[in-house]
Amino acid sequence: MLIELKDVNKTYNNGQPLHVLKGIDLSIDKGEFVSIMGASGSGKSTLLNILGILDNYDTGEYYIDGRLIKGLSEKQAADYRNRLIGFIFQSFNIIGFKTAVENVELPLFYQGVSRSKRHEMAMEYLDRLGLADWATHYPNEMSGGQKQRVAIARALITKPKIILADEPTGALDSKTSEEVMQLLGRLNREEGVTIIVVTHESGVANCTDKIVHIKDGLIGRIEDNRMHRASVFGADTIMK
Template sequence: MIEIKDLHKSYRTGATSLHVLKGINFSVQEGELVSIMGSSGSGKSTLLNILGMLDEADEGSYTLDGVPIKNLNERIAAKYRNKFLGFIFQSFNLINYKSALDNVALPLYYQGVSRNERMEKSYAYLEKVGLADWAKHLPNELSGGQKQRVAIARALASDPKVLLADEPTGALDTKTSYEVMDLIQGINDEGKTILIVTHEDDIAHMTKRIVNLKDGIILDDSRVQQVRAIENV
């Protein structure tokens, strides 16, 4: 599903160059639930941005579902993001003046899906995350956990190949975090490939594999005994 080989990325800062990723080799099979951990400056956000086609590596290769991701202009990158990827963010990134239903429908709008079909699919995904009764509510009428559930429904709406979650529990209390992870585990159980960037060890152990980054290299990549989130709710 994802194949990264000898990935390098540097950023210019004035007269100096900061080498952030230093030869990353990394693959993810369809249906995996993987966490990427690392302290600030480890390169995990840069890696996620490259996986999300928001940035491009200087050297190495990135293949997603058999498609080489390289030298994409913004139009093609946006097309591939909409086709292949769903994003879940720490800050939810919901549009404040749109209802939960309209927020979920947004990726389908960009796919050219008709309004009636968008609304039908979006309502079904809100139902899936337990928020059908909140479909007409605006984000400021929702709790943090509800907002993240809307964001997850939006990420799922376009039926992406991979979900990329950037600190999806970072803005939530412990109980709500575990409820969100229970939902994510359930989506993975259905076969969806999911990558989670997190700095929280308990959240990482709710995945099936932990990749540890430090100073731009992978220190450790291990399969772990998954802790079911529902046992901690």
């Protein structure tokens, strides 16, 4: 198993204690294309933060590729995030004053890769996502779909074990949303990248092979969706 969560609990102590994750058990294998679905307040964002080593959990165990992720120093956590995980965010989170190619290079910069090498790699990834011509453009000159593709290139460049996508289509129109989901699907099929999408949109979830429902801090149903028929409405498109 690539990802294994065993009885993961998380409580927020902001005034009133809030038990957000109440014992999550979840396994995701290498090469899977999974979505985690839940309503707002279900704990899916917290789960994503823990999966992404952006937040820590109270009890339980979390393994990535057999490595226990617990009680890491900030430095170590940063290193794991950099090498193991690629993030795709709803609001793209690409840096506004850097060009597309500079944004894509950034994770490699933190790995200490030389300038020419990382530039070469970033151009290669932008090219694969059809953005070679946009390399020297700034984010404010690009469309939402293009920005998200820059973010995807940035997530892929370190060849991470997992891609974590947090509502990747949340800020896109339905056509672009579909393109992005198809792109993720293709990356999964053709290159075997493990992708976890967190969403509340059934149409988006329907694009994935497995849907994990989360409700009130517990894993509910796990749907096999290899036929992509989970959502009646989302059979052909993503509803907005």
